[in-house]
Amino acid sequence: MLGADLLRFNLRLLTGQWFRTLMILLATAVGVAAVLLLTGMGEGARRFVLDEFNLLGNDVLIILPGRKETTGGIPPLTGEGTRDLTLADAEAVLGLPGVQAVAPLIVGLAQVEAEGRNRELVVVGTSTELFRMRQLEAGQGQILPDTPLDRAEPVCVIGSKVKQALFEQQPALGQWLRTGDRRCRVIGVLDARGVSLGTDLSDAVLIPVASAQQLFNTQGLFRLFVQVRHIDLVDTLKPAILDLVQARHQGERDITLITQDSLLGVFDDILQLLTLAVGAIAAISLVVAGILIMNITLISVSQRTPEIGLLKALGASERQVHRIFLSEALMMTFIGAMLGVLLGYGLLLGGHWIWPQFPVSVPLWALLGAILLANSVALIFAWLPARKAARLPPVLALKGETDA
Amino acid sequence: MIRLEQLCKHYRLGGETVQALDHVDLNISAGEYLSVMGPSGSGKSTLLNMLGLLDTPDSGSYWLNGTEITALSEDARAAERNRHVGFVFQAYHLIDRLNARENIELPLVLIGTPPAQRREKVNALLRRLGLERHAEHRPNQLSGGQRQRVAIARAVIRRPALLLADEPTGNLDSHSGQDVITLLEELNDEGITLVMVTHDARMGQRARRRLWMQDGTLLRDEQDARR
Numbered sequence: 001m002l003g004a005d006l007l008r009f010n011l012r013l014l015t016g017q018w019f020r021t022l023m024i025l026l027a028t029a030v031g032v033a034a035v036l037l038l039t040g041m042g043e044g045a046r047r048f049v050l051d052e053f054n055l056l057g058n059d060v061l062i063i064l065p066g067r068k069e070t071t072g073g074i075p076p077l078t079g080e081g082t083r084d085l086t087l088a089d090a091e092a093v094l095g096l097p098g099v100q101a102v103a104p105l106i107v108g109l110a111q112v113e114a115e116g117r118n119r120e121l122v123v124v125g126t127s128t129e130l131f132r133m134r135q136l137e138a139g140q141g142q143i144l145p146d147t148p149l150d151r152a153e154p155v156c157v158i159g160s161k162v163k164q165a166l167f168e169q170q171p172a173l174g175q176w177l178r179t180g181d182r183r184c185r186v187i188g189v190l191d192a193r194g195v196s197l198g199t200d201l202s203d204a205v206l207i208p209v210a211s212a213q214q215l216f217n218t219q220g221l222f223r224l225f226v227q228v229r230h231i232d233l234v235d236t237l238k239p240a241i242l243d244l245v246q247a248r249h250q251g252e253r254d255i256t257l258i259t260q261d262s263l264l265g266v267f268d269d270i271l272q273l274l275t276l277a278v279g280a281i282a283a284i285s286l287v288v289a290g291i292l293i294m295n296i297t298l299i300s301v302s303q304r305t306p307e308i309g310l311l312k313a314l315g316a317s318e319r320q321v322h323r324i325f326l327s328e329a330l331m332m333t334f335i336g337a338m339l340g341v342l343l344g345y346g347l348l349l350g351g352h353w354i355w356p357q358f359p360v361s362v363p364l365w366a367l368l369g370a371i372l373l374a375n376s377v378a379l380i381f382a383w384l385p386a387r388k389a390a391r392l393p394p395v396l397a398l399k400g401e402t403d404a
Numbered sequence: 405m406i407r408l409e410q411l412c413k414h415y416r417l418g419g420e421t422v423q424a425l426d427h428v429d430l431n432i433s434a435g436e437y438l439s440v441m442g443p444s445g446s447g448k449s450t451l452l453n454m455l456g457l458l459d460t461p462d463s464g465s466y467w468l469n470g471t472e473i474t475a476l477s478e479d480a481r482a483a484e485r486n487r488h489v490g491f492v493f494q495a496y497h498l499i500d501r502l503n504a505r506e507n508i509e510l511p512l513v514l515i516g517t518p519p520a521q522r523r524e525k526v527n528a529l530l531r532r533l534g535l536e537r538h539a540e541h542r543p544n545q546l547s548g549g550q551r552q553r554v555a556i557a558r559a560v561i562r563r564p565a566l567l568l569a570d571e572p573t574g575n576l577d578s579h580s581g582q583d584v585i586t587l588l589e590e591l592n593d594e595g596i597t598l599v600m601v602t603h604d605a606r607m608g609q610r611a612r613r614r615l616w617m618q619d620g621t622l623l624r625d626e627q628d629a630r631r
Contacts, residue, residue: 001513001514001515001516002513002516002518004519005513005516005519009513012501012502012506013501016501306497307499309497310497310499311510311514312458312482312485313456313458313485313491313497314485314486314491314510314511314514314558315482315483315484315485315486315487315511315514315515315562316482316486316514317478317479317482317483318478318479318482319479320482320514393459394458394459395453395458395459398458398493398497
């Protein structure tokens with residue numbers, strides 16, 4: 001039998017029993033679409049997180065006070081040092097050859113008051129370098145000025161949500177804020193995009209690091225970001241920084257140095273695994289579709305028993321009958337899978353249209369895997385019924401009897 | 405052309421063994437016109453299925469065109485059926501979703517004949533059987549006589565040497581039945597070997613050679629002297 005003839009023969013069958021065909025198409029399409037949708041969303045989440053973290057750049061080292069023995073796994077995000085990491089340490093690190101810039105970070109909660117409104121907000125003490133490292137920009141006004149680290153200028157930059165909460169539609173630039181017991185003037189408002197490294201800066205007030213030290217009454221830094229001149233220098237700078245801080249801390253090596261690569265690696269692994277897991281869960285629906293296909297093929301075999309007898313009388317061999325029934329199931333699943341691909345991509349693009357920040361992309365392995373799985377499921381589940389059809393004794397089959 | 409030797413076949417029917425063919429010996433030469441008659445359960449349909457390679461005997465041997473059929477594999481028997489045997493059934497056995505043309509060309513489709521060649525052969529046959537106008541009609545748009553003629557066209561499209569008809573007029577009124585018999589006899593005149601199972605003694609008498617069967621054995625074998 002020619003391939004084209006087989007295709008036409010099956011097509012007649014599928015269009016002839018359109019309701020049955022529709023049901024199988026639907027089952028397969030839903031299965032494939034589910035795989036695409038879930039893996040697409042998982043992959044989207046992974047990209048989303050990676051994009052966020054990537055803003056920092058690969059050439060940035062993060063110093064945490066305190067030391068933890070790590071044997072793989074997630075690096076400690078909170079330090080437990082006995083000695084503070086100070087601004088003097090930051091200046092010293094800046095003095096190392098190969099270091100481009102340092103950005104200290106102090107984070108705390110404080111009562112913020114303006115225009116008679118009172119809010120408890122995250123207050124971040126940092127310097128102008130942080131804005132450059134994280135590619136933060138002011139939507140209005142300017143970012144923190146480039147002043148020596150130990151100067152406590154009475155200025156602040158506020159996140160867009162803070163501006164809404166405290167000033168609503170009123171202009172915020174030039175207004176005075178009270179943070180704790182200190183006053184500062186608003187010199188800038190961050191643009192709306194403010195989530196970075198897990199912290200929503202749109203909900204924060206940014207002040208010079210020295211002001212934050214006074215506000216929270218501490219010398220110790222929460223973090224120190226170190227940007228190196230060139231990415232190749234990262235490996236040589238790591239021991240240099242550790243040695244320098246050790247010398248400054250009376251011989252105690254009480255800091256932890258992490259690169260965002262190690263952070264990203266862990267997140268990447270976790271999210272990849274998650275995507276794989278949801279993909280596998282969705283794949284179960286394809287197996288369910290397979291069982292439906294088996295049932296339908298069985299029904300098809302018993303409905304078409306006389307036809308099978310006839311085909312055999314006309315000279316169709318067992319192999320040919322087997323192939324006819326298998327190809328029917330395969331054709332149906334293939335069309336169903338294609339519909340599922342369209343449906344899945346349609347839904348993903350629809351989601352992307354509604355929520356543009358969320359990147360959607362279906363990994364190639366999920367796309368090919370879903371189509372392949374749908375077809376192999378059809379092949380496996382239709383195999384037995386098709387063999388049953390092929391083995392029918394022609395004399396009985398012509399009379400419409402399926403049992404020998 | 406056909407030689408049966410000591411052919412046996414039994415079935416189990418509800419715990420009882422039915423001897424459908426009981427040591428049957430039969431010779432049929434090319435171009436013969438045979439009718440097989442007998443009461444139901446006499447084994448005439450089984451004989452027809454044996455001749456058409458649809459059934460395999462329990463014992464005995466069957467030579468078709470010098471080939472010992474019982475030794476062949478299922479695939480090989482299917483190929484022999486396609487090449488040498490045409491079937492005409494009482495219930496037509498047309499495929500409802502295919503039109504007349506597609507039903508007729510089915511044996512050609514099974515062996516992978518290219519569409520252009522198929523079309524030519526089917527057109528010639530449709531003309532010959534006066535079915536040109538019905539080529540695109542489905543079986544349910546055709547009368548019984550027309551359906552049987554489509555079925556006959558399907559049976560002879562491969563120009564088989566042997567045409568087996570099982571009660572070909574059983575579902576037809578006498579007028580269309582007459583047409584169908586005439587057509588079958590025309591084909592026989594062209595050299596095809598025709599074996600017809602029938603209940604109808606009048607139809608059976610038309611054949612030049614008549615077999616009567618009972619309980620799986622050949623009761624009588626009548627042959628006209630005239631050829």
